[in-house]
Amino acid sequence: MNILRRDLLVGxxxxxxxxxxxxxxxxAAPLRExxxxxxxxxxLTSYKRAVGAMLALDAKDGRNWFxxxxxxxxxxxxxxxxxxxxxRGYLLNFENICRELSGDxxxxxxxxxxxxxxxxxxxxxxxxxxxxxARFTEGYVRFREGAEDMLKSWWxxxxxxxxxxxxxxxxxxxxxxxxxxxxxxxxxSGNGARDPSKDAPDLADDAKANVKLAYIEGALSxxxxxxxxxxxxxxxxxxxxxxxxxxxxxxxVHYRTGGFMGAFLSPVDPIxxxxxxxxxxxWDVWTRKQANANSAILPDKADIDAFKNEPFLFFHGKDGxxxxxxCGDSLDLNxxxxxxxxxxxxxxxxxxxxxxxxxTNVLFxxxxxADLRSGFEASGAITGLSEALSVVGDDSSSELxxxxxxxxPSDAKDVSVRVYINCPYxxxxxxxxxxxxxxxxxxxxxxxRSQHHSNEVTVLLPLGVALKALGEQKELPRxxxxxxxxxxxxxxxxxxxxxxxxxxxxxx
Numbered sequence: 001m002n003i004l005r006r007d008l009l010v011g012x013x014x015x016x017x018x019x020x021x022x023x024x025x026x027x028a029a030p031l032r033e034x035x036x037x038x039x040x041x042x043x044l045t046s047y048k049r050a051v052g053a054m055l056a057l058d059a060k061d062g063r064n065w066f067x068x069x070x071x072x073x074x075x076x077x078x079x080x081x082x083x084x085x086x087x088r089g090y091l092l093n094f095e096n097i098c099r100e101l102s103g104d105x106x107x108x109x110x111x112x113x114x115x116x117x118x119x120x121x122x123x124x125x126x127x128x129x130x131x132x133x134a135r136f137t138e139g140y141v142r143f144r145e146g147a148e149d150m151l152k153s154w155w156x157x158x159x160x161x162x163x164x165x166x167x168x169x170x171x172x173x174x175x176x177x178x179x180x181x182x183x184x185x186x187x188x189s190g191n192g193a194r195d196p197s198k199d200a201p202d203l204a205d206d207a208k209a210n211v212k213l214a215y216i217e218g219a220l221s222x223x224x225x226x227x228x229x230x231x232x233x234x235x236x237x238x239x240x241x242x243x244x245x246x247x248x249x250x251x252x253v254h255y256r257t258g259g260f261m262g263a264f265l266s267p268v269d270p271i272x273x274x275x276x277x278x279x280x281x282x283w284d285v286w287t288r289k290q291a292n293a294n295s296a297i298l299p300d301k302a303d304i305d306a307f308k309n310e311p312f313l314f315f316h317g318k319d320g321x322x323x324x325x326x327c328g329d330s331l332d333l334n335x336x337x338x339x340x341x342x343x344x345x346x347x348x349x350x351x352x353x354x355x356x357x358x359x360t361n362v363l364f365x366x367x368x369x370a371d372l373r374s375g376f377e378a379s380g381a382i383t384g385l386s387e388a389l390s391v392v393g394d395d396s397s398s399e400l401x402x403x404x405x406x407x408x409p410s411d412a413k414d415v416s417v418r419v420y421i422n423c424p425y426x427x428x429x430x431x432x433x434x435x436x437x438x439x440x441x442x443x444x445x446x447x448x449r450s451q452h453h454s455n456e457v458t459v460l461l462p463l464g465v466a467l468k469a470l471g472e473q474k475e476l477p478r479x480x481x482x483x484x485x486x487x488x489x490x491x492x493x494x495x496x497x498x499x500x501x502x503x504x505x506x507x508x
Contacts, residue, residue, distance in 0.1 A: 029339040032277055033110045036117035044123050046107045050098035051128040051270055055139035059146035062320035063097045065136075066143040066183075069267040073182055074166065074173065075314040076264065077236035078445035079457075081299065082310055082327055083246055084229045084283045086236060087276050089312055089330040094273060095338075096318040108338050111277035114253055115216055115344035118208040119201040120194070124271050131193035131260055131269040140187060147183070151176045162313050168237045170445070171264075186265040194269060195258030206418065206440040206488075207256035209432045210248045215439065216345045218462030219244035220286050221399045222508050223356070225298050227460065228286050232303060236310055236327075239445075240458075241403070247459035248439055250279055255416060255442035262413070262444070281340040284333050288349035293397075298331065357396035357507060359388055365504045372406065372417065372498035374489040375428035380503040381482040388507050389477060392467050400463040402438065402483050403504040405456055409497050412443035414490035417498075421466055422475070422482050430486070435469035438462075438483075456501060463505070481505050 033041040054065040061067065077086050091109060099107040112121060123129055155176055158166075166173040173179050196202065209215065222228050222244055231240035242251075253275055254261045260269040267273065290297045299307045308328030317323040333339070364385060370378040391398045402419070409415050420426055423436035432440070439461045446457050463481070470476050483503040487496045 029334070029337060030106065030108050031341045032108045032281070032338050034113045034116070034341045034343045035110045035121050035123070035274060036113045037119060038122050040121065040123040041110055043104075043107060043110050044129070046102040046104035047098060047110070047270070048128045049104075050102040050107070052135070053101040054097070055128065055135055059143045059150045062316035062322065063101065063318075064143060065139060066147075066268065067316070068094060068097070069265050070179075070183065071314050071316070072267045073179070073264050074169070075236075075312065078170075078246065079230055079242055080233040080236060080238055080240045081226050081229050081231055081243075081307065082236035083243075084280070085327045085330040086312055088280050088283070088336075089315060089325050089327075091273060091276055091280060092330070092336055093315045093317065093323060097316070097320075100318045109277050110274055111281055111340065111343070112271060112274035113278060113343040114203070114211045114249070114275070115213055118203045118211050120196045120203075120257065120271060121274075122198065122201065125198035125201070129270045131188070132190050136193065136268065137189045144183075148176065148180065151179055159313070161311065165235075165237060165313060168235075170237070170239070183265065186260070186263040187268075188259045193259040194261065194271075195256065203253065204256045206416065206432050207252040209437065210252040210439050212465075213344055214465045214468075215248060215462065216282065217348055218399060218464045219248055220282065220289060220345060220348045221397065221462070221464070222401075222460075223290070223293075223295055223397070224508075225296065227508060229283070232299065236312070242445075242457070242459045244401070244460050244462060245279060245282060246445075247441070247461055249282075251442035251444040252416075252440055254444045278343070281343060282345065284340060285345055285349045287333070289351070292350060293353040354395055354397040357391045357394065357398035359391060359398065359507045361506075361508065362388060363504055363506045364388065365502060367502045368500045370500045372409065372485065372487045372496055372500055374415075374487050374492075374494065374496040377426055377484050377486055378500040379482055379484040380500065381480055382503065382505050383480040385477070385481055385505060386479040388505065389467075389479070389481075391507055392464075392476065393471060398507050400467060401460055401506045401508050402463055402481075403458060403460050403506060404441070404483065404485070405458040405501040405503075406441070406485070407456055407499040407501060408443045408446045409487070409495075411494065412446055412498075414494065415443065415496055415498075416488050417441040418486045418488060419461060420484045420486070421463065422470070422477055422480075423484055426484050426486065428486055428488060435473055435475070436466060436484075438466045441485075 057064040095109040228243045230243040230246050233240040287297045310327040312325045315323040364382050366380045366382050368380040418440050419438040420436040
């Protein structure tokens with residue numbers, strides 16, 4: 001075990017708030033409305049109309065439903081700090097297309113508040129909002145008939161920079177055949193298009209635990225952009241470490257919604273866009289929380305120019321024409337023409353600001369190297385934490401987190417890893433409402449990496465919910481935290497061959 005100290009967020013290394021982007025309280029901009037359970041705002045009628053129009057478009061039209069999903073296959077970043085700004089730009093261009101094709105000039109993309117109700121909204125089991133509907137299969141057949149010729153023509157028009165980006169994707173796309181193979185391998189139809197059904201719309205219990213309010217508040221409590229949004233890499237096609245938002249709610253909602261949502265063709269499911277709109281809303285909540293504390297909201301001065309200038313080269317405009325953007329185009333919500341109807345965790349943005357504990361940004365790390373086998377515990381115990389544990393329940397803004405690095409199973413599609421701390425009776429049957437439970441790790445991004453990318457996954461999970469629960473039962477650890485992992489395979493006969501590489505406990 002070793003102990004490292006890292007620079008605090010305050011001071012000369014971090015950009016002042018005013019020099020990054022202007023942040024104000026939510027303005028009178030048109031609202032993206034909240035959707036959950038049976039709450040279905042009028043915007044869903046326009047959304048359904050737009051989806052139907054996009055499904056009917058020719059493959060040559062950049063607004064075609066599957067062309068829009070293809071952008072995600074070609075260009076989406078995960079496990080790095082362009083995760084949130086890229087998806088914000090993606091949603092904004094999609095929203096503009098929906099406004100154009102729906103004929104509703106006031107349309108704004110709604111968001112799915114899965115914390116308020118962790119179930120697929122009922123409206124998304126009907127007609128054009130249900131990816132199992134025959135219109136999606138019929139639309140894909142039409143799209144696929146014209147896709148090869150369209151892609152060959154499109155490929156010849158790519159710039160050197162676009163070709164270079166495609167060649168270093170987690171799954172490299174080096175020609176038209178590789179793109180078609182990627183599309184076909186992730187297409188689902190009928191009941192396979194999504195796991196929850198109209199009769200059973202709820203997400204699984206482990207996903208519910210990863211989106212409950214206390215967990216989201218813990219994810220929002222971090223004080224640096226990379227801790228929240230995911231970590232620095234050289235480009236948006238490289239792999240780094242996941243921040244709190246990507247580690248918890250993002251991946252588990254994808255995984256437990258299943259079907260299209262479990263793979264990189266996830267935008268075929270109309271619920272994808274509302275899922276990411278909620279993540280975008282939570283980014284706005286975190287940004288306003290930081291502004292309220294007069295703290296930095298973007299990367300440090302040394303990195304900000306490269307961060308803002310990162311090119312996003314595969315979007316389409318509202319007319320379907322190619323549209324190149326940069327990260328900096330997606331950072332100022334006030335200039336993008338929308339705001340959010342307040343939803344879960346909104347109070348975090350205006351909560352009184354407490355100072356951090358003296359131990360903030362102290363890291364306790366342990367290399368483990370234990371095999372991950374389905375149903376069996378892999379763990380690492382970190383000692384000497386008595387001072388770090390003193391922040392639990394104090395008046396500071398600091399929280400404890402665990403950073404876990406693991407090698408995913410070679411077949412990770414239907415495998416997740418549950419995380420507990422200090423559980424003396426842990427087994428694969430220990431429920432997620434147990435007080436020792438921390439969260440669940442999914443492998444949404446890891447399933448799309450080639451051998452030239454690292455096959456390790458690093459996540460950042462808040463420990464606050466579990467520590468509070470243990471404190472209420474007078475079981476709060478005194479000086480040691482044992483981080484325990486239990487792999488769960490949906491198929492009991494599946495071989496799980498991953499490895500727990502390292503764990504940390506950090507005060508952030």
